[in-house]
Amino acid sequence: MRLRDITRTPRRFQRLSHILQVLVRHGFGHMVSGLRLGEHLPIGKRFIEKRIALEETSLAARIVLVLQELGPTYVKLGQMLSTRPDILPSEFIQELRKLQKDVKSFDPKLAKTIIEKELKKPIKELFSTFQDTPIACGSIAQVHAATLPDDTEVVVKVKRPDIEQIIRDDMDLLTLIAERAEGIEELKPFRPVMLVGEFNRVIQNELDFITEASNTAKFYNLYRDKENVRIPKLYWDLTTSSVLTMQRFKDISLCDMKTIEEKGVNTRRLAAELLTSFVEQYFKAGIFHADPHPGNLMVSELGTISMMDFGMVGYVTEDLRSQLTTALFALLRKDMDLYVEIFMDIGAIPSYNSKNIDALKASLLETLEKYRGIPLERIDLRNAFHDLMRVSREYALVLPRDFVLLGKSFVTVTGMARQLDPKLDLQKMITPVAKDLLRERLSPEHIRRMAGDASWHLTNLLAQGPKEMRQIIRKLLAGKIEVSLRHVELEYFAYELDRSSNRLALSIILAATVIASSLVMMAKIGPMVMNDIPLFGILGYLFSTVMGIWLAIGILRSGRL
Structure with a gap:
């Protein structure tokens, strides 16, 4: 991406200059020089960038300060990075989790105008009551409480005005910075281009409320017939890409143990149902809640689990499910060799690091060996997960985002379940699920489906392979083979x-x-x-x-x- 194309408008040029000044102010002038962007600083700043002293605060803390100062796009970037322990060290993850999600609200009159424009009706016809003061504010939207004409309590999520243009400008600049950062040896292991590309997909999904509405509807249908879990009802006639309306729950946060006990909720049953519901998401539904913190997981006075906020979800493909099933069995059997093989199959090894496969396997085995012989309920899953992610970072394994989200989600949910029931027998709960999964994989129907898929691929290869090979040979003989080469610098x-x-x-x-x-x-x-x-x-x-x-x-x- 060319700098002159991005900074052609004064708005973007000023934004780039502001970003660089913030970096210099927090001690990252050397990085500005490495990115070859110092010329876009004011002259006075240009001369101090190379000799600015590092502040007493840690590197991770200074990065958080930079992200907070640069605004909503960069706060979102930090929140996304906090879900990638396979790329960033744990101290960075801990600091990034401190990023403030709540920001200053915008004028409720403007929110009403957006709602009326999107839903094409006056606000009084849509809701019998509408609370002007938002109950939550984020970098992309704010949430208002309202009541439908039939007295149903709902929440209305309204997108911030002009946020799409702001994010579009910032994403173009981030893409430029990532492409240049890829050429810096110290930053290359963090895979900046891949991260920014992933972030762009995430934030574009968050900008379109139809995506979140679709996710909510999927989970609503998944738990429609279950009594122990409930999902807020979505109102499609009051939902657009900029407005989202759903049922409001006034429940107890899962971290509020005092209130849960006062209401007489059976915490042992609640812990078991919480963990079971997520294991079913991972291994049966193929879609899971990827951000299960106490603000998104609540419990009613009757002990029913309430899940909400499906802006971030993960997906489990058939291949990933098969690998996870095998990994689960390996974990239950304490077969560390098999677990290492599965982990290496899931994570792609970069070409520049392919010579270290034996060392990677040894490191993984050494990491997992320290948990051999320890009862599963005594293992600190959070530490075990971070140990695996540390090895992944060390050898630059490219792990699928959904796999990392699943691991993080499972560790978080298990931690909340153990808080509800300190005597939770994790192995006893997971073993039946693992047996069901194995039974499914060995069923005639599953084998027949796999054989059908394999035969289709084989037939396609036999039909198309010779034809494509002839085309390649003809081009070779004619000297018409073209090679597309792009030099990053x-x-x-x-x-x-x-x-x-x-x-x-x-x-x-x-x-x-x-x-x-x-x-x-x-x-x-x-x-x-x-x-x-x-x-x-x-x-x-x-x-x-x-x-x-x-x-x-x-x-x-x-x-x-």
Whole structure:
């Protein structure tokens, strides 16, 4: 992505300058230099960026400060990064979780205007009551309590005005920064281009409330006939891409143990039902709640689990489910060798790291060996998960996002279940599920389906393979094989060469103008002004002075004298 295309508008140019100034202010001037963006800083900032001292706060804490100061897009980026312990160390994850989700609310009159515009009716016809003060505010939307004409209590989520344009501008700049960061050796293991691409998909889904509505409807249908779990009802006629309306629950947070016990809720049964519901999501439904914190998981006075906020969900494909089933059996049997093989199958190994496969296997085995012999209910799953993610980071394994989300979700839910029931027997609860999964995999229907899929692929290969091979051979014989090659630094090199050539050409023109003006002044040629001073000579000097100053400013801003 070319810088000149992104910063063509003054708004984006100013935004880039602001981002760079914030980075410099928090001690990241060296990174600005590494990204080759220092020229877009004000001249004064340009000279201090390389010698600014690191602040006493930790690197992770300074990153959080930068993200908070840069606004909603970057806060969302930090929240997304906090779900990737396979890429960032645990100290970074802990700091990123501190990012504030609540921000200043926008005018409720504007919220009502958006609702009326989206739903094409006056607010009084849509709701019998509408609370002006939002009950929650986020970087993308805010939530208002309301009542339908039939007295049903609902919540109305309204997208912030102009948020799409703000995020679009920031995403273009983030993409540029990520592409340049990929060329910095210290940042390459964090895979910035992949992360920004993943973040773009996540935030685009969050911007479209239809996606969240669809997720809510899927979970509503999943638990429609279950008495122990309830999902808020969605009102499609009051939902658009910018407005989301659903049933309101006034329940108890799962972390409020005092109130739960006061209401007489059976915490042992609640813990078992909570864990069972999520295990079923992982291994049977194929879709799971990827953000199960106490604000999204609540319990009614009758002991029914309430799930809400389905803006972030994960998916379990058939292949991933098969691998997870095998991994689950390996874990229950304490077969660490098999577990290592499955983990390596799930995570792709980058080509530049493929020589370390034996070392990776040894590290995984060493990490898992320390849990061998420990009863499952005594294992701290959070620490075990972070140990696996540490090995993943060390060897730059590219793990599927849904796999990481599932691991994080399972660890979080297990922690809440153990808080409800400290004597929870995890192995006793998971073993029946594992047996059902194994029975399903060995069933004639499953085997027949796998054989059918394999036969289709084999038939397609036999039918298309020879034809495609002939085409390749013909192109080879004709010398028409084309190879698409993109050098990641070539565009920047061409840009720098073009700019340097322009500066050189301008310098030559300025020198020629000064010499020509001097000759005109000496020869007294052309119209005279102010006591026989040649007008053309004065104009030549003025032109050279102005353009020389402009050229000098450009060189100073680039930082390369």
